[in-house]
Amino acid sequence: MFRFHPSKLCVTAALITLAAQCRAYEVSIVVNRVDAKTRQALQRLEAAVSSGHHVEVFEMAAIPFGNPKEEGRRMAQIAAADLIVPVGGEASRFVVETLAQNKIFFVGATIVNGGSLESKRIGGLFAYSPEGWARAAKTISGEPSNLGLIYTPGFRPLAERLSLNSQNLGLKVFRQELRRKNEIVPAAMKILAQSSVFWVAGDTLLSGQLAFGYLASQALEMGIPVMAADRSLLSGGAFVVSDSDLPELADEAAPILSAFLSNGINYGEDRFFYPSKMRLKVNHKLASKMKIELPKGTSPVWIP
């Protein structure tokens, strides 16, 4: 008869854990398009990831969208991996949206589906940091220094850290968390009425064309500059947007990703990481229209 002894169980469990950590993982790296910057970023990530693991790189531009027969096959190849690493804003948005049931570590996410971020299988390095946003808000806000935030539950960790950093810099923070589209208008009315600078989380719910267009137009009418997640929102009325350098982000992500793989691709308490340096792009025309004085060295890139 097989009898279970606690000590033997512990050893067995330890062996299983060790096996999981020793095993070679299949990693799918997804990029939007391989260009010079992406190539640099890929080199840095592959160097960190490929030792002991099998890496395959997929280009979104090569996926035949519009042909679901072939698109499904290509997506199945990406999804077959133990870990998917989308690199860059577009790839992160696409992978988090469509493959949320997989384990994902994004590098350089800007706008993503906030609902998917609530999953414990998804994490990674954002293209922006709460510390950087806080410093930018302090510079832009003027008097009174009131920062308004709207965000969704998936962005709560980022919003909380941004609030804390902003308060440490002397800003007063007004926050509104929302879950549904129909909450955007009342949330915007409430927060904008109290703000001198406005931060919109990079959730597809808030940073989509229609929603962001509404938020930005309301803010601009009230003379409030808007801080937004992605450079695509600059033309939509954002005052300042995240504009990070992909190779730099890959440099920061590489050791985190390597440790994550060594740890059996298990997320702990903290799933989200932020770069130590954040780059922003400013709409200088809007700045002069709104008579907002920015420090020297904010063009073409501002590092707050």
Place this chain on the structure above:
Amino acid sequence: MKRSLWPTAAALAFWSAAGSAPAGATVVFTGYADQRMTAYGMNKITGSAAVLSAVGVTETETKSTGFTLDALGFFASREINDHLDFLIDTTYRKVGYTTEEIRIQYAYLNYEAPAGWEVKSGKIPMPLGYFNENMFYPFERQAVAAPIFQGSILGLPIADWGVSVGKNVPIGGAQLSAVAYGVNGYGASNTAGTIFRPGLGSSGALLLGQNLKSTNTNDHLAGGGRLELAAFENQQVQIGGSWYRGAWAKDTSNQFAMYNSYVRWHPGPLDVLVEYLITRTDADLGVINFYGVGDWKSEGWFLESSYRLVQNSDGREMHVFAGAENTHAQGVGGGSGVEMLSNWKLGLSYRLNENLVFKGQLNRLEYSLPIQISGAADNVGLESNGALVGAVLTF
């Protein structure tokens, strides 16, 4: 002596964890919907009083307008490992209060072996011609509807249970593809096993698609193959020949065969496909009333062409397309009467984005079916003019 099992259990646990399949392996679902509207449809039946009486037709001209969901399809794809995946297409058709048809259009294991070999096993799309595997779906072609003889009478997509083995061989700048397959094959359309092509008044009259069944009719497998040469930059020209042959009845001397050749030319915005098809059927009692004999053959061609008028960087595109086909069928070694099918189409397709395409098509069909009356063939004809509008959504 008691043997401790825990080292074995521990070892098993170690190796199972170390060697287990990727935790992230996922089934990916994609799909499409092909919605159509007959903006204008006019069908006119022609023929002598005797032949109209023989086929039981009273009303000779009908008009139609309406919406239909021609197909709602779901693809499931699962990569099992780097070389092996499993692919399924489930399609719903004739969707009304209930769905009258649910088809598994294909369901197969696809193995990509080293050195360019590819093996498929399951319900595989038959490598016959080019259109069947590459342009059957509405999101793969510009036209609203497929060529009528292949699409409706033969029944696209032609897929059957079996195995295919293929290889791609690069030859300089060109590529030679060869594939051979063994499948259950077309069977009889009636339980007695004597009718291949159902006659008028039977279920699935004139059509052959339902002859591909879930089991083999006899103790012989059907088989065939395809050879294709794709040449010039980006495979602008593809030339191929394919064939199928198999016994359709319990009497294995009664064969059904298909021989196909095709050319596809795709320089830049122009896309032209021409396919030529011959079929040959032995001892089919279903066609006695058409051709007077049971051995019959069909011979025909179709042309599908399109030209891209507009292509924007945001994914919007507009194409003009045109198509034509002609097929005739008759008895072999006697009999009388010739079945003729001619169809023309012209239209525009507009791709709004990667997921939505709108199409508009004008078509004219002329069809003539011989009916044996007192030992001679008298033809009943169908003329059809139509304007179709389609919207294809992929997701």
